Amino acid sequence: MFEQVAAAIQQMNVSMPMLRLLASTLVLIVIVLVLRAILAKLIRSNIQVAELRRRWLVQSRNGLILVLLLGLVLIWGQELRTLALSIVAIAVAFVVATKELILCFMGSLVKGGARSFNIGDRIQVKDFRGDVIDQNLLATTILEVGPGKLTHQRTGRATVIPNSLFVSEPVINESFTEDYVLHVFTVPFKREDKWQLAQEILLENAQAQCEPFLETARRHMRRLGDRRGLDVPLVDPRVSIQVPVAGEIHLVVRYPCRPSERSAIEQAILSETFGKHEFSVKGGSTGEEEPAAPVDTE
Incomplete structure (x- = not known):
């Protein structure tokens, strides 16, 4: 019995700061509502011009809303500061955990905005070279062409390039002139x-x-x-x-x-x-066989 009462008192002590904040918020709202009613009554009774009366009503309402917001910030400042720090920590952790995905999205925006290439173009990024067959927000798929940079035969292998490379690496488009x-x-x-x-x-x-x-x-x-x-x-x-x-x-x-x-x-x-044709100094110029040397039969 006594243990239950002690636990209830302890829980009440823990929640007292929150109750004080809620009570302060309620008092502030009541004060603002009362002030708005008083100001509206004074404006309607003392200002006869309709346009001027409407202007004063709007300005007084906006001023009281600003006072209410400032009061809420002052009352809940510590809690808001703690919440902001928590949100920043969560955001930083999220950015660190999804850094590569964010870079892929950025690379997709970069290549789309710059119109670097289209489906079917032959491109080269770092050591990757081939014909583009697919692209999405995360990666670009090419059919490899090679081996080397001077060969134009497909190797039969597909390479999936993360779009993050397009943020930091130059793209060579070998099909820039389209049909020819x-x-x-x-x-x-x-x-x-x-x-x-x-x-x-x-x-x-x-x-x-x-x-x-x-x-x-x-x-x-x-x-x-x-x-x-x-x-x-x-x-x-x-x-x-x-x-x-x-x-x-x-x-x-x-x-x-x-x-x-x-x-x-x-x-x-x-x-x-x-x-x-033969272009070596040891061969002929047209590929025709040179006459054989005469054979001594004597």
């Missing part, structure tokens, strides 16, 4: 090789491979330049010369093609060039 792209590959030679002949033959083969769609590619690039306000380069096949190191000549072949035909046209040009 400018493909580039390099053919190395030694300085003493017949690279001048190789340059002519590579250009002839590139022109022959691109002839069926060259005019269509020109029109497409012109339309793209007009639509995006870009100075689009000429699409005609060309072979440029580079000297990366002493003793070497690199021929850089560039030609227009559809994105799906890059590898096929490159292989056709290389097969046609090196299958019928």
Whole structure:
């Protein structure tokens, strides 16, 4: 019996601060309501102009609401401070626990806002390179192209890239020019090789491979330049010369093609060039067999 009474008294002592806060809040609300009634009665009895009376009524009501809010903040300040600290701690823990997910959402916003690529484009992010087949708020799926950065064959593997990479890493879009792209590959030679002949033959083969769609590619690039306000380069096949190191000549072949035909046209040009010609100083210039040395039969 006495233990139950002691427990009730202890519980009452614990809840007394809360009761004081509730009582103070109730007193404040009653005071504000009484003041509003008194002010409204004074305004209606002393101000005869309807517009001015309505203005004073609205202003007095808003002023009393502000007083009520300030009073509530003063009464519940300590509890509100404790609640705010708890909310901040929960928010910090939530951000730490979901950091990667938040970065993925941010990456999705970044790539969407910048319009970095679309489904079907060939992109490269860090060491990941391939054709985009799916994208959502968390990840982007590509079909891997490789091996390496110079190969254009699919490996049959799919790579799921978290969108958080798009926040901190640059994206290379190899399909930026849409229906037609400018493909580039390099053919190395030694300085003493017949690279001048190789340059002519590579250009002839590139022109022959691109002839069926060259005019269509020109029109497409012109339309793209007009639509995006870009100075689009000429699409005609060309072979440029580079000297990366002493003793070497690199021929850089560039030609227009559809994105799906890059590898096929490159292989056709290389097969046609090196299958019928020899550019080493030890071989002939056209791939024809050199006459054999006369045999002494005596």
